[in-house]
Structure formats: structure tokens, C-alpha cells
Amino acid sequence: MIRVLDRLLLFLYSILIGAAAIIAIIAASGGFQVSFLQNVVRDFTGGLRTVQGAVIGVSIVILLISLRFFIVSVRRGGSTAPSINQRTEHGDIRISVETVENLALKAASRTRGVKDLKARVRVTESGLEILIRAFIDGEGSIPALSEEMQRTVSQQIEDATGIPVADVSVFIANVIQSQASFKSRVE
Known part of the structure; x- marks a missing residue:
């Protein structure tokens, strides 16, 4: 059961990190105008406070998943032969x-x-x-x-x-x- 959960977390983690990387690449290369991003945020959330809460929540989830994978990689590193x-x-x-x-x-x-x-x-x-x-x-x-x-x-x-x-x-x-x-x- 834990292995299935770890695989699901790894899948979700990969999707989130991949999407964040694509957005960061587009934003860094000037693909978005600042006024466009502000309008998108305002239209979807209705205000800046909601966006801050969402960013903090997603960041905490990504941090927890990262910690889980770090612990799994360290713990299984010393495994013995089958x-x-x-x-x-x-x-x-x-x-x-x-x-x-x-x-x-x-x-x-x-x-x-x-x-x-x-x-x-x-x-x-x-x-x-x-x-x-x-x-x-x-x-x-x-x-x-x-x-x-x-x-x-x-x-x-x-x-x-x-x-x-x-x-x-x-x-x-x-x-x-x-x-x-x-x-x-x-x-």
C-alpha cells in the first residue's frame, strides 16, 4: 500500500514540478506581460490575498512531498539483498x-x-x-x-x-x- 502511495505522490510531484518549470521558463523569457499576469490573477481569484494563500498551500504540499521522497531515499539506501x-x-x-x-x-x-x-x-x-x-x-x-x-x-x-x-x-x-x-x- 505504501509503495502505491509513493508512486502516486511521485506522479503528482512530477506533474507539479514540470508545470512550474514550464511556467517559470515562459515567464523568464518574457512570454508573459506583467499586466496580463495581474489580470489573470484578479479574474480567477478576486484578489491578491487568495493567491497568496493558494501559493503558500501549494508550496507546503510540494515541500511535504519533497521531504517524504528524501526520507524514502535515505531509508532505502542501506537495504540488503533480497x-x-x-x-x-x-x-x-x-x-x-x-x-x-x-x-x-x-x-x-x-x-x-x-x-x-x-x-x-x-x-x-x-x-x-x-x-x-x-x-x-x-x-x-x-x-x-x-x-x-x-x-x-x-x-x-x-x-x-x-x-x-x-x-x-x-x-x-x-x-x-x-x-x-x-x-x-x-x-
Whole structure:
């Protein structure tokens, strides 16, 4: 809820500051005559006192919004890496998403035929969603290799963290060519 309010305030603040900047640019470049501005103010407000009150009110609102954004920027500046929080009978446990990604990489690397891995973890209400991107040697069955990797990663993450794994998706990006040197025959 607070994030939505901050976004709405930022939107309104941007509109107000943008409009004020445009008016200031036009006024500074001589786009308005002083008598024109005085007539506009008199026509819309009926007097100078009302304009002063409106300017003071708008200025206070802009100042308060500016202070809010200043406080938010300072407070969130020291934020830590995203983590998964669990509560146990002994206290809180925080596991960084990076830790879970590294555990997934370690488990997936145990699968035979996998050469290069990358992992991405997303936290959902149903559990962890893990995406493994892999390069393989192409020696074995891709479906069998993928299923083994899914099973290994899911079991390792659940055993190590105690967090249920909702989904392990495996994306085979490519086949890595073997390092064997081939000699070409020239006749």
C-alpha cells in the first residue's frame, strides 16, 4: 500500500514540478506581460490575498512531498539483498536469494553431461520457482538429463533450506562442442 502511495505522490510531484518549470521558463523569457499576469490573477481569484494563500498551500504540499521522497531515499539506501524469511520456534531465519541460486547451481552441476549453468530463483506463495539455464555435452538424452537435474535441484534446495520448491524449469541453451581436436585431411 505504501509503495502505491509513493508512486502516486511521485506522479503528482512530477506533474507539479514540470508545470512550474514550464511556467517559470515562459515567464523568464518574457512570454508573459506583467499586466496580463495581474489580470489573470484578479479574474480567477478576486484578489491578491487568495493567491497568496493558494501559493503558500501549494508550496507546503510540494515541500511535504519533497521531504517524504528524501526520507524514502535515505531509508532505502542501506537495504540488503533480497532474502527469503522464515520464522521458527527459535527465531527468524533469512536466506538470501543468491544463496538459494548457488545451492541450485551446485545441485545441478552434479548432473552428468552438464557443462555451463546459470540459475534464477523467484519466490512465490506456493514456494520457490527455479529456472536453470544449461549447456550440455550432447552425449545423452536431453529429457532424461533435464528430469534428473529437476529432481536433484528440488531435493537439494528443500533439504538445505526447508523451503518448498514449487517448480524447477530447465532450459537447455545449447550443446557445447567437445574439446577434441580434429585433423583435417588435405590431398
